[in-house]
Amino acid sequence: MAERKAIIGSRVGLHARPAAIFAEAAAELPVEVTIALEGEPAEDAMDASSILSLMGLGAEHGTTVVLRAEGDGAEAALDQLVTILETDHDAE
Amino acid sequence: MSKKFTGVGVSAGRVIGQVRRMPEPILAPADGAPLPQGVSPEEESQRLAEASKAVATGLKERAAVATGDAQAVLKATALMASDRTLLKSATKLVSSGTCAESAIWEAADAVATQLTALGGYMAERAGDVLDVRARIVAELRGVPAPGIPDSDQPFILAAVDLAPADTATLDPAKVLALVTSDGGPQSHTAIIARSLGLPAIVAAPETTELADGDYVFVDGIDGLVVTDPSEAEEHLAQTYANREVLPDFSGTGELSDGYRVPLLSNVGSGEDAQLAAAAGAEGVGLLRTEFCFLGKEKEPTHEEQVAAYGAVFAAFAGKKVVVRTLDAGADKPLPFLTDASEPNPALGVRGYRTDMTSPGVLERQLKAIAQATSEHEADVWVMAPMISTPAEAQDFAQMARAAGLATAGTMIEVPSAAVLAGQILQRCDFVSIGTNDLTQYTMAADRQLGTLAELNDPWQPAVLHMVAATTAGAQSADGKPVGVCGEAAADPALAVVLVGLGVTTLSMNKRALAPVSAVLRTVDFAKAKRLAKLALDAPSAELARSAVRAELSELDRFGL
Numbered sequence: 001m002a003e004r005k006a007i008i009g010s011r012v013g014l015h016a017r018p019a020a021i022f023a024e025a026a027a028e029l030p031v032e033v034t035i036a037l038e039g040e041p042a043e044d045a046m047d048a049s050s051i052l053s054l055m056g057l058g059a060e061h062g063t064t065v066v067l068r069a070e071g072d073g074a075e076a077a078l079d080q081l082v083t084i085l086e087t088d089h090d091a092e
Numbered sequence: 093m094s095k096k097f098t099g100v101g102v103s104a105g106r107v108i109g110q111v112r113r114m115p116e117p118i119l120a121p122a123d124g125a126p127l128p129q130g131v132s133p134e135e136e137s138q139r140l141a142e143a144s145k146a147v148a149t150g151l152k153e154r155a156a157v158a159t160g161d162a163q164a165v166l167k168a169t170a171l172m173a174s175d176r177t178l179l180k181s182a183t184k185l186v187s188s189g190t191c192a193e194s195a196i197w198e199a200a201d202a203v204a205t206q207l208t209a210l211g212g213y214m215a216e217r218a219g220d221v222l223d224v225r226a227r228i229v230a231e232l233r234g235v236p237a238p239g240i241p242d243s244d245q246p247f248i249l250a251a252v253d254l255a256p257a258d259t260a261t262l263d264p265a266k267v268l269a270l271v272t273s274d275g276g277p278q279s280h281t282a283i284i285a286r287s288l289g290l291p292a293i294v295a296a297p298e299t300t301e302l303a304d305g306d307y308v309f310v311d312g313i314d315g316l317v318v319t320d321p322s323e324a325e326e327h328l329a330q331t332y333a334n335r336e337v338l339p340d341f342s343g344t345g346e347l348s349d350g351y352r353v354p355l356l357s358n359v360g361s362g363e364d365a366q367l368a369a370a371a372g373a374e375g376v377g378l379l380r381t382e383f384c385f386l387g388k389e390k391e392p393t394h395e396e397q398v399a400a401y402g403a404v405f406a407a408f409a410g411k412k413v414v415v416r417t418l419d420a421g422a423d424k425p426l427p428f429l430t431d432a433s434e435p436n437p438a439l440g441v442r443g444y445r446t447d448m449t450s451p452g453v454l455e456r457q458l459k460a461i462a463q464a465t466s467e468h469e470a471d472v473w474v475m476a477p478m479i480s481t482p483a484e485a486q487d488f489a490q491m492a493r494a495a496g497l498a499t500a501g502t503m504i505e506v507p508s509a510a511v512l513a514g515q516i517l518q519r520c521d522f523v524s525i526g527t528n529d530l531t532q533y534t535m536a537a538d539r540q541l542g543t544l545a546e547l548n549d550p551w552q553p554a555v556l557h558m559v560a561a562t563t564a565g566a567q568s569a570d571g572k573p574v575g576v577c578g579e580a581a582a583d584p585a586l587a588v589v590l591v592g593l594g595v596t597t598l599s600m601n602k603r604a605l606a607p608v609s610a611v612l613r614t615v616d617f618a619k620a621k622r623l624a625k626l627a628l629d630a631p632s633a634e635l636a637r638s639a640v641r642a643e644l645s646e647l648d649r650f651g652l
Contacts, residue, residue: 050176052172052221
């Protein structure tokens with residue numbers, strides 16, 4: 001099981017636009033990725049490709065989240081997603 | 093055969109085009125309705141998956157041709173339509189024997205509730221989830237998707253009435269005119285039509301007969317819809333299409349004789365204020381402070397308020413900005429201020445009156461306004477909504493001055509305040525007439541009721557007499573200023589009448605600045621006074637309007 005922590009970079013939190021960018025990227029990966037708030041049990045983690053789950057997470061700017069994935073390419077996939085989470089998409 | 097339907101013209105313009113009807117709203121399926129006879133859960137799940145995919149594809153196609161914010165919203169909505177978590181929880185319900193419609197309804201409800209609980213921005217997105225749900229159910233039922241119809245060709249939108257959510261997605265490049273069978277001159281439909289500059293007719297009950305594809309003439313000036321238009325109507329539409337382009341507003345409102353009538357703008361946010369300033373507004377005649385309160389569970393903090401008001405003041409350095417303190421209640425409820433169980437909210441604890449039930453909110457708001465004032469260069473005035481007595485005006489003025497605000501006034505919306513305007517102005521510095529509520533209270537007619545549209549017309553001579561009583565009161569109080577900040581100020585012909593009645597400033601949607609200024613420049617003060625007298629003496633709103641319009645030939649030139 002690969003695991004990465006990321007701090008939400010978007011100033012307004014993981015809202016519709018950043019969530020859409022992230023969910024789309026997660027859906028295109030070869031592995032299934034889950035997302036949870038830091039400190040929450042792994043079994044409560046949610047599908048990272050679901051925009052509704054991401055929004056329901058209520059992750060704000062500066063919140064730490066945990067990404068998890070298993071299998072071939074998991075490490076590379078998580079690295080890619082961490083970059084997306086830590087970018088401030090509202091500044092673009 | 094050609095048919096003629098009459099209604100109330102609420103936004104000028106004459107056009108011909110094809111009708112598209114607003115689809116019926118999607119009704120909720122029965123709670124936990126079972127699978128249809130003979131259909132397996134697998135088949136039903138497949139049907140649900142296909143519907144969600146079709147909706148997502150449709151939204152993606154629209155996103156591909158959209159730009160900017162609209163594109164981002166459509167993209168996100170498309171992702172919601174095919175969301176794996178949503179589909180999983182709906183499919184689970186289908187497996188336990190629920191039909192697809194009820195399953196997706198219930199699953200989306202749970203998501204929306206969760207987002208609402210998060211508050212703020214996420215709570216607003218709950219509406220998007222419910223919109224996606226309605227689209228999927230429409231797809232499952234094989235009926236048109238809810239909301240404004242998609243069409244390549246511009247069309248005339250016919251509806252019962254439009255909700256704020258519908259008008260938010262209305263594309264003025266696709267819609268030629270609005271026709272509603274219900275709604276009044278102050279309805280959301282009327283307000284959005286005027287702000288987009290679209291011809292519109294409301295309260296035309298027979299227009300429910302109009303069907304998709306009908307070819308009609310819409311006359312927003314005379315309040316008429318004509319099916320199978322004749323040459324005469326083609327000519328009218330052509331004349332309107334060839335109307336003289338309105339000159340941009342120069343930034344100085346005046347009559348032909350140089351009599352000054354500052355033209356200000358109504359504003360609801362910092363961004364709005366920048367657009368109004370760019371349109372030449374000489375200041376803000378009405379800053380609706382609700383924008384920083386609505387949709388909030390709790391009162392915004394001092395810092396949040398100071399920043400929100402400051403953003404507006406920054407756009408009008410050295411100019412007047414009239415701030416209306418929080419106007420909650422009636423059609424603008426706020427969970428921490430208003431009592432939703434009142435039997436008659438329009439006559440209940442709203443506006444300034446909420447200070448009786450929730451003392452402190454107003455005082456803190458005044459403090460925030462004073463703080464923002466000290467940080468900017470704008471000439472800030474404050475006024476309270478829903479003042480009924482001179483004593484209330486005095487209390488408010490004292491409260492404002494205690495907060496460090498130099499200029500305090502009141503709105504004139506309640507007839508009692510219009511009648512005692514002189515006494516009110518002996519206790520504060522200015523008044524501003526809110527014609528929408530003043531009309532509703534003078535005529536005892538609910539603003540949103542289509543049936544009462546004729547009563548709910550600011551051209552009603554009784555309403556104009558209320559304006560005259562207010563300006564007479566101001567004369568007796570050293571000629572203190574009387575503004576108008578209701579929809580009436582945005583009607584160019586009525587604007588002339590208001591000036592003739594002695595109103596000193598007019599505040600309106602920024603789009604109305606150019607037409608109102610152009611028409612004011614065609615009359616001198618003596619003519620404005622004469623037209624005001626014509627309107628006051630008319631026996632009905634209709635006759636007041638037609639008598640005044642007949643004297644303003646320039647209206648036709650500009651197609652107003």
